[in-house]
Amino acid sequence: MSDSSDRGGTGPTRRHLLAAGAGSTLALASGCLQRVRTLVDRPARDQLSLRIKTLPADADEPGTRIARFLADRLEAVGVDAEITLLREDELRRDVLTKGEFALYVYRMPLGADPDFLRPRLHSVFKGESGWQNPFGLTDIDLDSLLEEQRQTGSGARRAVVDDVLADVARLQPFVPVAVPDEISATRDDRFTNWRPNGLDSTTGYLRLDAQADDLAEELVVVATDPRTTQNLNPIAAEFRDRGTVTGLVYEPLGRRIGGRVRPWLAEDWEWETTAGSTSVRVELREDSAWHDGEALTASDVAFTYRFMSDTTLGQREATVPAPRYRGRTSLVEDAVATGDTVVRIDVGETTPEVGARALTVPILPEHVWREKSSEAELAGVGVNDRVTEALVWENPQPVGSGPLAFDSRPNQGTLLLERNDDHFLHRAGSPAPTDALYGGADYQHLRIRVAPSSTAAVQLVVDDAADATVPGTDPDVVPQIGQASEVTLRVGRSPWLYHVGFDTGMEPLGNPHVRRAIARLLDKAWIVDEVLDGYGQPAPTPLAGTPWVSDALAWDGQDPEVPFVGSDGDLDVTEARELFRDIGFQYEDDRLLNR
DSSP states (O other): OOOGGGGGTOOOOOOHHHHHHHSSOOOOOOHHHHHHHHHHHOOOOOEEEEEEEEOHHHHHHHHHHHHHHHHHHHHTTEEEEEEEEEEEEHHHHHIIIIOSEEEEEEEEEESSSSSHHHHOGGGGGTOOSOOOOOOOOOOOHHHHHHHHHHHHHHHHHHHHHHHHHHHHHHHHHEEEEEEEEEEEEEEESSSEEOOOTTOOOOOGGGGEEESSSSOEEEEEESSSHHHHOOOOOOTTTOOOOOTTTTTSSSHHHHHHTTTTTESSSSEEEEEEEEEEEEEEEEOOTTBBOOOTTTTTTHHHHHHHHHHHHHTTTSSSOOOOOOOHHHHTTTTSSSSEOSSEEEEEEEEEEEEEEHHHHOOOOOBOOHHHHHHGGGGGTTTTTOOOOTHHHHHHHSSSSSSOOOSSSEEEEEEEEEEEEEEEEEETTTTTOOOOTTTTTTOOSSSEEEEEEOOSSHHHHHHHTTSSSSSOOOOOGGGGHHHHHHHHHTTTEEEEEEEEEEEEEEETSTTTTHHHHHHHHTOOOOOOOHHIISSTTEEEEEETTTTTSSSOOOOSSSOHHHHHHHOOOETTTOOHHHHHHHHHHHHHHHEEEEEBBOO
């Protein structure tokens, strides 16, 4: 199709189009006509706009500052970037339940075993609630590697995990930014034997020794997360991340101690692999009981795995698994009680090393939880046919089997637990392979208080109104702790990862090249130094700081896969814009246009 000489190269004019429509001698073939329509109807491209969801500074100052850093750098490369601040329950609902986000900045709970990445990124979990592939990623090669790593013995598994991490670094479904340190304040005048980062785990509460000859009356700790006392449901994804406190009330068959899963509620277990299928025979401790006096049996264990795999207990066509612990329960193909204290758990094509993760879920009393399988009818939380009562129940008076039992909740900001004298850790002469490390609760009561801020929490410890802050204290209170001679600063590695998450089903974020370009706008070293005050480490991979990271992905002054475009937090805007041009974007008046 040729252009008329009087158009001046500006495209078809209204006069020429009218002439063509009236039967002009200018013959337009169908292809040329489509070309004309395209030129006329194609809308002007808008500026690329991205919204970043995160928590407000009073809830998570580091997260807010990381989001602002990212928004500023996106603006510098021509993106219309805006931050949306949400309450934590709103953010978790948008990200982990509804999938309503473009980008977000938040803390992701990490796992001790690389298999925790399987539910995070495998496409089979896409669309589920919780930390089950909230990014909507689909990648067949990565799926295969995630399956392979759980089926490969320890010697060869490392090479497979290397490939998994290399694929994650290449795809960047989320940008690992930094692993913060756990900071807490403790007093040594009533209790000793604190861990480096204080009460970072359930077992941290069981290591403490009272200074008095007899049991201390009360251990008082201060948290800043109100969810700690508001909800006591161990499988409620919106209220639980680490589950440290509920882990004192509910307990698993095994706990990870010294780098491996060891028997806890179980007396012992034995693994068996036949024709590529693995199972474990678990023998429970004798005389185990629930806090209400009911006997704890193998039937409760089998029920727990069935229930967590489908909280409807088969009452609907579609299963509704419990989002929390989903990665671990997805390993279990069957759980059958073969006696009052013996249960067989089948984990299929999974090695015992990975299969042991399935033994670390909290065991639930069947006589309490079976009736929670009905559809939720709780107003105001967006329930639907994918939500059962079990997932939204507050569990106001929990019945578990752990070393501590529920006592009372005087108010929304206080929780009181009492020592369970019938627990195996507290019974004289009870065989417990963990006795060498954990002697049980050395106090009659545990009181958990909620303070409005890290500063207020530390001040309660300084004023001798509490024994410790729960880990998660903001770095800016370190000087406050240091100025109090009677208070000790505890610092250790946290199980959290600050990260930027993408909705990979949204264009242009579905393109890994776009995600990689955005990742290169983040100076992770600067964020650790300036945002975390040096209390943390940059994370080129979600397994940063663990022995699983290969030399190729180790931090060496910069991210080896997506290095920052600039230095010391200052972005090289010219080079950064070139990154976006190289992947097909265009600029107009310094605005980055949608592709």
